[in-house]
Amino acid sequence: MKGEERMSKDLTVGIAGLGAIGLHLARALDAGVQGLRLAAVSARDLKKAQANIAGFKAPPMVVANTELAACDVVVEAAPAAAFEEIATAAIEAGRIFVPSSVGALLPRMHLVERAKQTGARIIVPTGALLGLDAVRAAAEGAVESVTIETRKPPRGLEGAPYLKQHAIDVGAVTSATRVFKGNAFDAAQGFPANVNVAAALALAGIGPERTMVEIWADPGVTRNTHTIRVEAAAARLTMTIENVPSEENPRTGKITPLSILACLRGLTSTLKVGS
Ligand SMILES: NC(=O)C1=CN([C@@H]2O[C@H](COP(=O)(O)OP(=O)(O)OC[C@H]3O[C@@H](n4cnc5c(N)ncnc54)[C@H](OP(=O)(O)O)[C@@H]3O)[C@@H](O)[C@H]2O)C=CC1
Ligand SMILES: O=C([O-])CC(=O)C(=O)O
Incomplete structure (x- = not known):
């Protein structure tokens, strides 16, 4: 050509x-x-x-x-x-x-x-996530549960509307602290700059109401860390990705x-x- x-x-x-x-x-x-x-x-x-x-x-x-x-x-x-x-x-x-x-x-x-x-x-x-191919495949069959646990260095969560609404100061966190537990829809509203991964997971799998999310402010991690767990008829998945925060925006993995x-x-x- x-x-x-x-x-x-x-x-x-x-x-x-x-x-x-x-x-x-x-x-x-x-x-x-x-x-x-x-x-x-x-x-x-x-x-x-x-x-x-x-x-x-x-x-x-x-x-x-x-x-x-x-x-x-x-x-x-x-x-x-x-x-x-x-x-x-x-x-x-x-x-x-x-x-x-x-x-x-x-x-x-x-x-x-x-x-x-x-x-x-x-x-x-x-x-910033992993494994959405496997989640999509599992969701072609029956899926019992999908969860994601996100751990970020506290400064990577700063400014989230949910934290402001609940007067949570992540700057004062000295040990791993769970700052949110709920579904992916509410997580995306409360942390619009932090859990796009949870939204993508929800769309790949069983939807934002059924996808459950935990967000941790964790001074013990240097990387933005996401762990997905899926219980499905065809397979059980547990996957973790540890993202190096980018220099320009520590919320965003490289x-x-x-x-x-x-x-x-x-x-x-x-x-x-x-x-
Ligand atoms: N899907 C995923 O896995 C992930 C998604 N994200 C999301 O991706 C998005 C981008 O992230 P990231 O690159 O880290 O963000 P940054 O803040 O680093 O960059 C966003 C850029 O958008 C520009 N900007 C600001 N306002 C507007 C506007 N009204 N129209 C067009 N551009 C604008 C800013 O430039 P300037 O103001 O200088 O013009 C800035 O450079 C965010 O919503 C973030 O939450 C992040 C990580 C993972
Ligand atoms: O980069 C990451 O680790 C994830 C992130 O910020 C997001 O999902 O918005």
Whole structure:
């Protein structure tokens, strides 16, 4: 195949937010990923965004969140508060939408219904978690229970609305302390910047009401640690991932942009591994 023909088949990618996830992903795409071309980025601070991409081989356009929807694939890597604007534009335009702020999708499942009408696809990456292939497989059969226990260094939980509402000061925590126990829906509301993994797990398995979550502020861990336990008719799963916090945002594990990159490669790769 000629080079031009191959170019014309590339999927264009737009990224909303150039932080711990978005900037790493943008750099990786700029370095070159077969079948994908970084075409546009958005941010709150557009000047900072321009500076961030200045050294790129092929700098993307810096656009408003809604204008990313001109791209074939829209990756949301912004704070949860911006999720609705970015998601709605991408879904109305019938694009492939890849959310990072997965917790913000749970109270907006109407977007999934809307995507059915517009032809959009919503592809939730595994993100900072693991094993969603096995959870999805188990959920094709009977599942008794799904739980996730998240342990983060206390500063990785700072600022969560649930902590403020319950006057919990994680800065004062000196030994492992459980700060939340409940379902994934409530966890995502109370900790919008912390438990997107629980939301992804819920969507892969038995839904946000039945997926149970514990969140621990743990001065004894240096990594964001998530343990999933699944009791299903076909298998029992226990899996733990220990994520190195990123320098830019300690709430976010370094593996997250890598997971999204792997997810994007899967959109165009000839060989795709894992369900
Ligand atoms: N699915 C998963 O497994 C995981 C998901 N996450 C979630 O992914 C999201 C991104 O995380 P992370 O990269 O660590 O966050 P960061 O805070 O590091 O980056 C977010 C970026 O978004 C930009 N931004 C702020 N407001 C807006 C806006 N209104 N529109 C567009 N961009 C904006 C900010 O840039 P500036 O203000 O300078 O313009 C900032 O650089 C978060 O919601 C986080 O909770 C995180 C970890 C794991
Ligand atoms: O990076 C992590 O370990 C998980 C995280 O912040 C999230 O789920 O939002």
